[in-house]
Amino acid sequence: MSDALIDSLTAAVQARPDDLPLRLHLAELLVAAGRGAEAIGHVAQVLSRDPDNAAARGLMASALASPAETGTAAEPSGPAEAPAPPATPAPPAATPAQPGGVDWTAMEQQFGDVVPPRFARAGDEPEPVAGDADRSFDVERSTVTLADVGGMAEVKKRLEVSFLGPLRNPKLRSLFGKSLRGGLLLYGPPGCGKTFLARAVAGEMGAAFISLSITDVLNMWVGSSERNLHDLFESARGHAPCVLFLDEIDALGHKRSQLHSSAMRTVVNQLLTELDGVQGGNEGVFVLAATNAPWDVDSALRRPGRLDRTVLVLPPDGPARAAVLEYHLRDRPVAGIDLAAVAAATENFSGADLAHLCETAAEYAMRDSIATGEIRMINQADMLAAAREVRPSTDAWFTTARNVAMFANQSGEYDDLAAYLKKRKSR
The missing domain is CATH 1.10.8.60 (Helicase, Ruva Protein; domain 3)
Incomplete structure (x- = not known):
């Protein structure tokens, strides 16, 4: 087998790590060339993303057996000696009921330091119950109210119209057809009380409060981040009325055009789906998001029906x-x-x-x-x-915000910021 061909395929796999057929073909050539140890890592990558791939399973068995066969053939001739006992017990024969004729449990035990086990169990710990939406998220009851928030008269007025008024006046809400749902984006310099304000809204409403950061969602396994996000919204729906606070939304809902990771793009898509309430009604779920960089938030998140209202949270007067x-x-x-x-x-x-x-x-x-x-x-x-x-730590933020208000405000979404900067300059 030509080493040049293997080297070329290796470079191609490095350039296209998500191309599983190409990775599997490289592993086949490595096994055929007697380089099973190198093939194991590539096959493990395929199995981690496609556990039921029969070709990958068979190739893994060949790759695991390849080093032993190569080592036996390369033994120098010499005086006949009694064979040394193997360092590890040979795996038991596979049962016909298992796909591919390989006992994967035995393989995991023998080669656990080479290929991580597909599933891990902590003793006799039972499997997570499907639909247990609160397994990772803390549902709180906030004790602070808007009376505890100093200043912010304009912000409080906007919150009253968007959230608090409809909740306190059900008949009026019904008359005007105002739904018990909504999304509000709080933005402004860091440290100006956006998180505290969200807790105060929940306390004012007597609603449940769930706070989410990017570390609660992102997971290294494919599909797990999207499931975590869905579980979060299911928990909020199950505790309605509920204020769902998405902190640092620019990290979770970054502009997809600037993302190089396909996994992060699917997370943003899942967030859009949950905000629309496609898989479950969002009645009674009030979404508050906070960011220091609204210009980095995907525009689809800010369209009507999602985070359609924006409030600038300024330094206190x-x-x-x-x-x-x-x-x-x-x-x-x-x-x-x-x-x-x-x-x-x-x-x-x-x-x-x-x-x-x-x-x-x-x-x-x-x-x-x-x-x-x-x-x-x-x-x-x-x-x-x-x-x-x-x-003051806000000076650096206002330097960036001034550029945005001057050169990236064609749609008028930063008019309130531009007005404040003009007022601040005139002081």
């Missing part, structure tokens, strides 16, 4: 900053703090920045207490010094 500062100082020893003055010195700070500011001021007071041996309270000087040290 002056009164909201004072409320956030008061919240983070409530359990700390403070004296003589002028919240309005500190709020005025923290323009463009996000909620996370303000929390870090309070932490920094506490460090100043604690450091002095350790140095002098006398405990003192956190004072106004500590807060203002921390305000000078901590820089």
Whole structure:
């Protein structure tokens, strides 16, 4: 067998790793050339994606047997010696009932360090029950409400119209034909309270709350990510009314035109299907998604009927900053703090920045207490010094957002962002 042909096929498989027939053909040539150890990895790749492939199973048996046969033929001649016992017991004869005439259980035990077993069991653990939608997702009951959210008057007004009003007024909802479903995309700089706002909506509605991140969905096995996503929506439907929060939606629903992975494209397609409620009605399921990069979200996710409403969540204004500062100082020893003055010195700070500011001021007071041996309270000087040290983290986001609002707003979807940037520039 020509090594040049095998090398060419190997390069072709590396360029097209999902071409299973090509990979199987390469494995056949490797086995024929007595290179069974190299063929095992390729056949294992085929079996992991197509476990019932009879040709691949037979080829795996040949590949596993190939090294032993080659090693026997290559033994040098010498004095007759009693054959050494094999290092591992020979696999038992295959039963005719098994496809391909191979006992795969015995093969997995003997060559477990070469080919991973197709299925793993933890002792006598029973199989997962089909339809158990809550096996991976925590359904919570939020205790915070919109009253706990400082500022954000425009955001609260939009949430009232989109979600809360229809739920509280069933007769009016019926009169105007408003369904108990909907999708809202929250976007803005990081650390401005998008996740906290979603929890507050669930608490205001008295609804169940399910939070999802990309790590809850993605799985290395083909089809598992789509099933996880379906199970998530089934869990939300089973607990309606329910607020389903999709955090970092730009990672889960990235523009398909920019994705090089076919697996991720199918995940986005599955998300579109679930938002449409094709396999199950979404009545009573309120989808809130959050992102720092709405320009990276696939446009199909934002069409009417899906995440059709968009709300810009901005850094807190002056009164909201004072409320956030008061919240983070409530359990700390403070004296003589002028919240309005500190709020005025923290323009463009996000909620996370303000929390870090309070932490920094506490460090100043604690450091002095350790140095002098006398405990003192956190004072106004500590807060203002921390305000000078901590820089707002939103500046980098607004630099990117300004380019989007100026050059990629032909559809008008970022008009609210453009208006805010114009107002901010005029200050």
